[in-house]
Amino acid sequence: xxxxxxxxxxxxxxxxTDIAGHMLDLDDDDDLEVxxxxxxxxxxxxxxxxxxxxxxxxxxxxxxEEEDIDTKDIFVxxxxxxxxxxxIETFITYRVVTKTTRSEFDSSEFxxxxxxxxxxxxxxxxxxxxxxxxxxxxxxKFVMKGMVERFNEDFIETRRRALNRFLNRIADHPIFxxxxxxxxxxxxxxxxxxxxxxxxxxxxxxxGESVRGLAATVRGVRNRPEEFTAMxxxxxxxxxxxxxxxxxxxxxxxxxxxxxxxxxECVPTYTLWSNSEEELAEPLxxxxxxxxxxxxxxxxxxxxxxxxxxxxxxxxxxxTETLKTVLRRRDIIQAEFEAKTEAxxxxxxxREAIREDLYKMEDRLEWANNALKSDWTxxxxxxxxxxxxxxxxxxxxxxxxxxxCLAVWETFLLSQRTDAEGTQVLDxx
Amino acid sequence: MADSGSxxxxxxxxxxxxxxESENNIKNTMVEKGTNLLKRMExxxxxxxxRTGKNAVNMQETYTVYLVETRALDATSxxxxxxxxxxxxxxxxxxxxxxxxxxxxxxxxxxxxxxxxAEFVWHKLSADNMDPDFVERxxxxxxxFLLRVASHPALSNDKIFYSFLTEENGWKETVFETxxxxxxxxxxxxxxxxFRVKNADKRFAxxxxxxxxxxxxxxxxxxxxxxxxxxxxxxxxxxxxxxxVFSEWSAxxxxxxxxxxxxxxxMDAYAASVxxxxxxxxxxxxxxxxxxxxxDAFRAVCRKHELTQYELEMAGQDLTSKKQQQEELATxxxxxxxxxxxxxxxxxxxxxxxxxxxxxxxxxxxxxxxELVKERNAECEEFVKSAWVDIERFKEQKDHDLREALISxxxxxxxxxxxxxxxxxxxxxxxxxx
Numbered sequence: 001x002x003x004x005x006x007x008x009x010x011x012x013x014x015x016x017t018d019i020a021g022h023m024l025d026l027d028d029d030d031d032l033e034v035x036x037x038x039x040x041x042x043x044x045x046x047x048x049x050x051x052x053x054x055x056x057x058x059x060x061x062x063x064x065e066e067e068d069i070d071t072k073d074i075f076v077x078x079x080x081x082x083x084x085x086x087x088i089e090t091f092i093t094y095r096v097v098t099k100t101t102r103s104e105f106d107s108s109e110f111x112x113x114x115x116x117x118x119x120x121x122x123x124x125x126x127x128x129x130x131x132x133x134x135x136x137x138x139x140x141k142f143v144m145k146g147m148v149e150r151f152n153e154d155f156i157e158t159r160r161r162a163l164n165r166f167l168n169r170i171a172d173h174p175i176f177x178x179x180x181x182x183x184x185x186x187x188x189x190x191x192x193x194x195x196x197x198x199x200x201x202x203x204x205x206x207x208g209e210s211v212r213g214l215a216a217t218v219r220g221v222r223n224r225p226e227e228f229t230a231m232x233x234x235x236x237x238x239x240x241x242x243x244x245x246x247x248x249x250x251x252x253x254x255x256x257x258x259x260x261x262x263x264x265e266c267v268p269t270y271t272l273w274s275n276s277e278e279e280l281a282e283p284l285x286x287x288x289x290x291x292x293x294x295x296x297x298x299x300x301x302x303x304x305x306x307x308x309x310x311x312x313x314x315x316x317x318x319x320t321e322t323l324k325t326v327l328r329r330r331d332i333i334q335a336e337f338e339a340k341t342e343a344x345x346x347x348x349x350x351r352e353a354i355r356e357d358l359y360k361m362e363d364r365l366e367w368a369n370n371a372l373k374s375d376w377t378x379x380x381x382x383x384x385x386x387x388x389x390x391x392x393x394x395x396x397x398x399x400x401x402x403x404x405c406l407a408v409w410e411t412f413l414l415s416q417r418t419d420a421e422g423t424q425v426l427d428x429x
Numbered sequence: 430m431a432d433s434g435s436x437x438x439x440x441x442x443x444x445x446x447x448x449x450e451s452e453n454n455i456k457n458t459m460v461e462k463g464t465n466l467l468k469r470m471e472x473x474x475x476x477x478x479x480r481t482g483k484n485a486v487n488m489q490e491t492y493t494v495y496l497v498e499t500r501a502l503d504a505t506s507x508x509x510x511x512x513x514x515x516x517x518x519x520x521x522x523x524x525x526x527x528x529x530x531x532x533x534x535x536x537x538x539x540x541x542x543x544x545x546x547a548e549f550v551w552h553k554l555s556a557d558n559m560d561p562d563f564v565e566r567x568x569x570x571x572x573x574f575l576l577r578v579a580s581h582p583a584l585s586n587d588k589i590f591y592s593f594l595t596e597e598n599g600w601k602e603t604v605f606e607t608x609x610x611x612x613x614x615x616x617x618x619x620x621x622x623x624f625r626v627k628n629a630d631k632r633f634a635x636x637x638x639x640x641x642x643x644x645x646x647x648x649x650x651x652x653x654x655x656x657x658x659x660x661x662x663x664x665x666x667x668x669x670x671x672x673x674v675f676s677e678w679s680a681x682x683x684x685x686x687x688x689x690x691x692x693x694x695x696m697d698a699y700a701a702s703v704x705x706x707x708x709x710x711x712x713x714x715x716x717x718x719x720x721x722x723x724x725d726a727f728r729a730v731c732r733k734h735e736l737t738q739y740e741l742e743m744a745g746q747d748l749t750s751k752k753q754q755q756e757e758l759a760t761x762x763x764x765x766x767x768x769x770x771x772x773x774x775x776x777x778x779x780x781x782x783x784x785x786x787x788x789x790x791x792x793x794x795x796x797x798x799x800e801l802v803k804e805r806n807a808e809c810e811e812f813v814k815s816a817w818v819d820i821e822r823f824k825e826q827k828d829h830d831l832r833e834a835l836i837s838x839x840x841x842x843x844x845x846x847x848x849x850x851x852x853x854x855x856x857x858x859x860x861x862x863x
Contacts, residue, residue: 388685395860
């Protein structure tokens with residue numbers, strides 16, 4: 001499997017099997033500049049590195065520092081879900097708004113409508129083109145738990161947010177955001193998009209790829225570099241932890257909702273009681289009103305958990321699967337290379353042809369490895385930012401929740417203490 | 430649970446009063462300041478212990494005894510705190526005292542005892558009578574009961590109450606000697622009265638109705654509150670899982686590790702904080718329960734009024750019918766149908782001597798009847814007067830106590846919110862270092 005180079009002139013319609021061809025598109029000067037930025041050590045393929053796609057990736061700076069907002073030159077949003085009704089089916093379309101200063105775009109603002117299927121298509125294309133880069137997950141087709149209806153408002157809003165996040169991740173990704181597919185997704189009208197989709201990779205080439213893939217998987221990787229094994233171990237562990245956090249959060253939401261049900265019943269009971277009392281009527285009504293307000297605040301707090309922390313954690317559960325797939329694809333590429341190496345040793349092999357293929361596969365492997373390594377670093381950074389802000393937001397919301405409830409009870413307390421005769425106003429410690 | 434040794438003692442309580450209990454004590458003494466017994470002595474139920482022994486049917490049983498301590502107050506003014514007198518009492522003895530008071534002072538709202546069995550529990554564990562938490566709350570409730578009685582203007586002067594506090598041995602016999610059980614109104618009588626009273630004082634009817642409502646609404650509140658507490662417990666405890674997972678996750682992260690680890694500790698703290706919160710909630714529930722049981726005592730007074738009224742009316746009816754009989758005999762006319770009248774018509778009139786005897790008897794009976802009616806009337810009036818005074822006193826106490834309970838509930842909520850703010854601010858701080 002090969003991938004498209006980040007070259008805006010290259011057509012993403014044809015999938016060249018030979019990367020070397022694309023290398024000829026580049027200026028030698030650019031390559032030298034790139035080569036000097038290449039800080040990787042111990043690479044035995046330095047000579048060919050200067051024209052390899054791998055070094056091209058370095059050009060796009062997978063840096064350790066945070067991306068400056070100022071350097072961001074493309075902004076996308078997904079909003080305004082609407083029902084679209086045809087004779088055959090009903091589905092939801094979302095508005096995708098793009099604002100950009102990039103020169104490769106014909107204009108600076110675009111607005112199109114896209115449906116979920118279109119997002120799926122974009123993701124598939126990006127994965128195909130860059131098998132060892134990490135594509136942010138899309139929200140799932142259906143939510144099994146809780147049996148959410150497809151056209152339920154909350155479901156649509158949750159999905160919209162996830163689609164928004166997905167598209168933003170793509171826009172933030174140095175390689176993905178420069179792809180032709182992405183540009184078409186953002187700018188083409190419905191008709192143009194449909195015809196572009198039809199020119200996808202041939203069925204046969206996809207078939208061929210999966211057969212090769214299967215053979216390679218059966219054979220297995222012999223000499224996987226340590227760092228990728230480490231990655232795999234990390235992904236396993238990370239997957240478990242994120243999954244646990246997802247479950248814990250869902251459980252908290254469930255328990256909170258049940259708590260709300262019970263809290264709700266307290267309110268009318270106090271009101272009922274106040275009806276049979278004289279002196280106590282006012283404080284009892286006060287209690288009922290406090291509980292009512294706390295109820296509302298609790299409702300909001302649960303909503304926040306549900307709308308923000310929950311989906312974010314869930315996305316990272318999906319990310320784990322993506323990471324596993326990406327690692328598997330890289331393994332397959334290596335397995336194929338190793339198979340080819342062995343073929344070279346076969347008695348009746350056509351050494352010339354095999355060696356030719358071998359060089360290409362070596363490059364392909366090197367390129368895949370570097371792509372993955374760089375994107376891995378990038379992914380980890382994004383993950384850290386995402387999860388950190390998700391947890392911080394949750395903590396912030398919880399603080400606000402308690403602050404609001406505190407105000408409710410303090411007001412009540414004050415009203416009771418100034419009413420009661422003879423009692424001193426003590427410090428609320 | 431204690432084992433088979435016959436006098437195993439395991440101390441399961443302590444002598445220290447927690448701040449909430451001292452507050453409770455002070456509250457109670459403040460409520461009825463200036464009443465007799467509490468002016469003279471300090472009363473407390475300081476400890477609880479498990480005992481085993483053979484019961485009446487010679488079977489092994491385990492029970493709890495409570496240490497009732499009393500200390501004369503005037504001695505402390507001299508600057509010395511004398512050693513308190515103390516004796517051990519079982520729950521059943523408290524019950525005996527209460528029943529005695531109920532029967533002896535039917536016109537007073539007698540303070541209730543804490544529940545015999547744990548009800549309205551939110552946590553399955555504390556449904557067990559031997560559970561230390563239950564025993565502890567019962568100890569507080571028993572102390573509360575004694576303080577309430579000691580601060581009641583009338584009840585505090587009762588001799589049986591005093592000897593309950595001061596004489597360990599032979600107290601039970603003293604109580605039985607008063608013969609109070611004979612005075613206890615049978616349930617059937619009381620029930621009868623409820624259905625047949627014609628002229629019950631409206632105020633008492635209203636009060637009884639109020640007692641019913643109070644009981645129903647507090648029961649409902651206790652039930653709902655118990656469920657909500659259960660849920661809240663769940664919410665907090667699940668957060669403990671965050672702590673565990675953060676800790677595990679931090680092991681595979683380089684930069685995020687520290688932030689995660691410390692955030693995890695705060696999640697553990699959050700989960701743990703619910704225990705204190707719910708303990709205070711239980712205290713609130715106990716205050717509500719006291720008034721739930723008070724409602725019973727309250728209704729008992731109203732029923733007793735109906736009973737006295739009923740008996741007055743019965744005596745009155747009886748007198749009226751006797752007077753009528755007298756009139757009929759004297760005038761020879763039969764106004765109302767009576768079997769006697771019919772039989773005498775059928776089987777012949779009585780002799781003049783018989784009639785004379787009858788008239789004489791009736792006269793005596795009428796005299797006695799009039800006396801009885803006067804007595805009962807006076808009883809009724811006396812009852813209404815005393816009962817109404819105590820009901821007014823009770824109303825004031827209830828309003829005050831329940832308002833205080835609501836205030837402490839609010840304080841508890843405030844404390845809970847403040848803790849929440851602190852924990853989540855800390856967690857946020859840690860998350861920011863992720």
